[in-house]
Amino acid sequence: MSELTLTVMRLGFLAVLWLFVIVAVQVIRSDLFGTRVTQRGSRREAGRAQQQGRQQAARQQAAPPQQRGQQGGGRRGRNAPAKLVVTEGTLTGTTVALQGQTITLGRAHDSTIVLDDDYASSRHARIYPDRDGQWIVEDLGSTNGTYLDRSRLTTPTPIPLGAPIRIGKTVIELRK
Amino acid sequence: MSSTTNSPTHHTSTIGAIGAPSRRNTELALLVFAVAIPVFAYANVGLAINNSVPAGLLSYGLGLGLLAGVAHLAVRKFAPYADPLLLPLATLLNGLGLVVIWRLDQSKLLQSLPHFAAAAPRQLLYSALGIGMFAAVLIFLKDHRVLQRYTYISMFSALVLLILPLVPGLGANIYGAKIWINIPGLGSLQPGEFAKIVLAIFFAGYLMVKRDALALASRRFMGLYLPRGRDLGPILVVWAISILILVFETDLGTSLLFFGMFVIMLYVATERTSWIVFGLLMSAVGAVGVASFEPHVKSRVASWLDPMKEFTLSRQGVAGHSEQLQQALWAFGSGGTLGTGLGQGHSDLIRFAANSDFILATFGEELGLAGIMAILLIYGLIVERGVRTALAARDPFGKLLAVGLSGAFALQVFVVAGGVMGLIPLTGMTMPFVAYGGSSVLANWALIGILIRISDTARRPAPAPATNPDAEMTQVVRPS
Numbered sequence: 001m002s003e004l005t006l007t008v009m010r011l012g013f014l015a016v017l018w019l020f021v022i023v024a025v026q027v028i029r030s031d032l033f034g035t036r037v038t039q040r041g042s043r044r045e046a047g048r049a050q051q052q053g054r055q056q057a058a059r060q061q062a063a064p065p066q067q068r069g070q071q072g073g074g075r076r077g078r079n080a081p082a083k084l085v086v087t088e089g090t091l092t093g094t095t096v097a098l099q100g101q102t103i104t105l106g107r108a109h110d111s112t113i114v115l116d117d118d119y120a121s122s123r124h125a126r127i128y129p130d131r132d133g134q135w136i137v138e139d140l141g142s143t144n145g146t147y148l149d150r151s152r153l154t155t156p157t158p159i160p161l162g163a164p165i166r167i168g169k170t171v172i173e174l175r176k
Numbered sequence: 177m178s179s180t181t182n183s184p185t186h187h188t189s190t191i192g193a194i195g196a197p198s199r200r201n202t203e204l205a206l207l208v209f210a211v212a213i214p215v216f217a218y219a220n221v222g223l224a225i226n227n228s229v230p231a232g233l234l235s236y237g238l239g240l241g242l243l244a245g246v247a248h249l250a251v252r253k254f255a256p257y258a259d260p261l262l263l264p265l266a267t268l269l270n271g272l273g274l275v276v277i278w279r280l281d282q283s284k285l286l287q288s289l290p291h292f293a294a295a296a297p298r299q300l301l302y303s304a305l306g307i308g309m310f311a312a313v314l315i316f317l318k319d320h321r322v323l324q325r326y327t328y329i330s331m332f333s334a335l336v337l338l339i340l341p342l343v344p345g346l347g348a349n350i351y352g353a354k355i356w357i358n359i360p361g362l363g364s365l366q367p368g369e370f371a372k373i374v375l376a377i378f379f380a381g382y383l384m385v386k387r388d389a390l391a392l393a394s395r396r397f398m399g400l401y402l403p404r405g406r407d408l409g410p411i412l413v414v415w416a417i418s419i420l421i422l423v424f425e426t427d428l429g430t431s432l433l434f435f436g437m438f439v440i441m442l443y444v445a446t447e448r449t450s451w452i453v454f455g456l457l458m459s460a461v462g463a464v465g466v467a468s469f470e471p472h473v474k475s476r477v478a479s480w481l482d483p484m485k486e487f488t489l490s491r492q493g494v495a496g497h498s499e500q501l502q503q504a505l506w507a508f509g510s511g512g513t514l515g516t517g518l519g520q521g522h523s524d525l526i527r528f529a530a531n532s533d534f535i536l537a538t539f540g541e542e543l544g545l546a547g548i549m550a551i552l553l554i555y556g557l558i559v560e561r562g563v564r565t566a567l568a569a570r571d572p573f574g575k576l577l578a579v580g581l582s583g584a585f586a587l588q589v590f591v592v593a594g595g596v597m598g599l600i601p602l603t604g605m606t607m608p609f610v611a612y613g614g615s616s617v618l619a620n621w622a623l624i625g626i627l628i629r630i631s632d633t634a635r636r637p638a639p640a641p642a643t644n645p646d647a648e649m650t651q652v653v654r655p656s
Contacts, residue, residue, distance in 0.1 A: 009220045010517035014543065016216060017550045020209055020268065024261055024557055027202055031260075031564075109570045 081135060081161055081174035084127065089170030090116050098135065098174070102128040105167060106140070119144045119168030127159070135159045135174055144168060199260040200252050206264035207248055211241045214271030217518055221279045224519030239300065240271050243307045250311040255632035259565060262631070265558050266609055266624045270303050270617070272551070273610030275518075276538050280531045283524035295531055295612045302614040306621035313625030320630050324573045327381030331414055334375040337367040338421045355427040355604075366615035368430045372588075373623055375434060376441070376580035378414070383445035384573045391446035419462070426472045429595075429603030433587050435459055440583040441576055444566075473601070480601040500526050504537035504596050508548075515544025532612045533604055536596045552593065555608075559586040562627050568634035578630045581623050 084103060086094040096103060096112060103112045106124040115124065121142040130136050138156040139146040146153045147166040164171045215237040222230030230236075244267045251258055278296035280286055317323070323330070340357050341347035347357055356364040383390070390408065415438050419431050439455030467477050479486040479501055487502035507523040510516065521541035526534045540548045562582025569575045588608055595602035606616040 006220075006224055006517050006520070009223065010515065013213075013216060013220055013518065014514065014546050014550070016213055017543070017547060020206075020213060021550050021553050021557070023206065023209065024265065024554075027199075027206065027261055028557070028560070028564075031199075114570070 080133060080176075081159075082176055083174075085173050085175050086113070087164070087171045087173055089168070091170060098129075100129055100133075102126055105170075105172075106142075113172075115167060115170055117168040117170055120170070124167055125153075125165075127165075130158075137165055142167075198257050200248075200256060203251065203260035203263060204248055206260065207244050207267060210264040210268035211237065211244050211271060213268060214240060214275050217272060217275040218278070220517070221275060221282075221519040224517060225279070225282050236274075236300075240267075240274070243267075243304060247307050247310055250314050251628060254314040255628050257632050257636040258628040259561050259631040259635070261561050262558060262624055262628055265554050265561075266621070269551075269554060269609035270306070272539075273535065273607075273612075274299055274303065276535060276542075276610065277531045277612050279519050279542075280524060280535075280538060282519075285524045286527065286530060289527060298614070299612050299617070302617045305614070306617040309618050310621040310625040310628075313622050314629060317626065317629050320574055320577065320626060320633060321571060323377050323577070324381045324384070327378055327385075330374045330378040330381065334371045334378060335414070335417060335421075337371040337374065338425075340367045341425055342421070355425055355430070366613070368427060369615040369619035370622075372430075372433065372437070372584050373581065373619060373626065376437060376577060376584060379438060379441045380573055380576035380580055383441055383576055387445040387572075390442070391448060423466060423470065426470065427604065428466065428473055428476075429588075429591050429605035432459070432591055432603065433584055433605070435462070436587040437580055437584045440587075441580045444579045445576055467601075476601045476603070480598065483598065498528075500528065500534060501596075501598065501602055503527075504534050505598055507537040507541040508597065511541035511544045511548075513545045515540075515542050515547055518542045532606055533592070533602075534596055535611045536593055536607055539610070540597075551610075552589070555586075555589045558582070558624075559589075561631070565627055565631040565634055569630055570634060574630045574633060578627060581627055585620070585623065 081098055083098055084096045086092055091113065094113065101112075104123065104126045105111055105113045105115060105120070106122050107115055107117070107120050108122040111123070121140075121144070123140045124142040125137060125139050125146045127135060127137050135158065136156045137146065137148060137153065137159050139153040144167075148157055148159065149163055159165065159174050162173055162175065164173055215233065218236055219229050219233055222228060222233065244263075247263055247267070251263060274296060277299050281294045281296050286292060341355050343357075355366055355368050357367060358364050415435065419435065423431065435455070435458070439451055439459075443449075443451045443455075467473050475496065479498070483502040483505060486497050487499040490497040490499040503526045504523075507521065507526065511521065515521075519542070521538065523534075523538040523541045524530055526537060530538065536548070536551075539551055543551070559582045562578055562585065566575045566578035566582070569578055585608060588605060591600070591603055592605050592607045592611075594600040595605075606613045608616065608620040
């Protein structure tokens, strides 16, 4: 085998090996910044995403899809909340898109939002839409209670947009 | 929530890895890549040594591909949300190891040694068994938390595994270390490799229960927190016993590995920095103590401090000296930055154990610094994924187990690589996945299997909470 071929193969092999490492690191990166990568993806496919969004908004009026946060909400021009945002506590910044599913809050591992909070019960509260699409918060018999604005909840209560729901040190809000 | 995450437009961004997609296709793509690289290496070795593409290229490629495919299907079926990187990384290392072992089989020098036997076909068999082990872990271990029930059984079996090589008639003293047991008709087995996993299960189960007591109920002494004896006693006793056994078996690499794993897990469980201080002090005292009394270790230290003298003595024919370390260092040196190219180095001059303990020297010579860095990075990535799994895991037992297993893996790589490169005294251990040895390959595939199982549980999206019809009814009934 000629010297040249072997040299090319030697360097080529090193290049391929490093390419594998780089690809693996890229996979880790997409894993770490899962949220951000998705947003970039939707920006790239902005046209398609908008179309999809419109179609879906037309199809299911009750549960509008979250569409790139505030922009999407503004474009729809509807008053229904599109996401749930944690504004205080250890999970600050966490958002959950509201799509007609029940959201459970508590320290239990299978909760939608797992609260790492000494004042929270394991199954503390849940937030769900009623038949008209109005979002309701219900305390699930927690020890320290769930507060909407200043008042402690005793019954399932409709949530106004932007009203703070307080569970221990965590505060969440519904936003457009 | 899994249905919503498929489309990029309505992504649910929750905490950590919850709601992450399964990424099985990413794994498959990486796996194809990870099989292609060793096939390329195999062709390269054949061209360099025999001037022709090796005859077994197709069957080797198909064989490795088949093994990887089986492992991938097992993951797809039994752990669909597992980490996408662990399997391809391990497959790549295993494949490269096979190629380099085959390359050393071709060496005329090694073929002329008295006990030569082609190692590559056997290593391929071990790899197949390893993949089988991996699949078996995924199939039979449905939930890693089951292992928690066997905390004390694990302790007992770890001790039994460690004592086995000392049992007369069963143990075999091979090259100065009594770490093998003979299984008639099957060959020899290194129980220490498996004890690594079993001991991690014990430490995880025990520390999970006792960690609050260990971290909080402690006395302050000279700025360090000392836990109560009754909390710490049992685990110290187990540690001391395992260390003693290892000193008697003169297998110091494994003893270092166990102690390091113990300290890492204790630190992770209690968040007390004083454990790191303790650990370093105790290992320093232990190392100095053992090195001054144990002749086997004494010679290893001497050889580490002055490999050239060792080389000269060996060349003069003085018994009990070995030129391996110096030859390995020369191999690394002659590799330079870009290496000599696969199949074109002279790492076979290491002679004995060139394809097991010293296999890294062949990588260093033929792939150079650039190649060895890539290999070490791949090990680093496996450890990173393990620790990442621990972070994402929601149950404390899973967290501790993942940290313990990846810590043990990292320490093993450090101890072997450091030994071969002359950073620390050489201890007879095998580089995970690349080195020749059935026990090592089997145990490490099982280790990866457990990590994949934990990561599957950790990354599995929470099931969409179904609206409870009873709750809808109670909504109507209001006290006011």
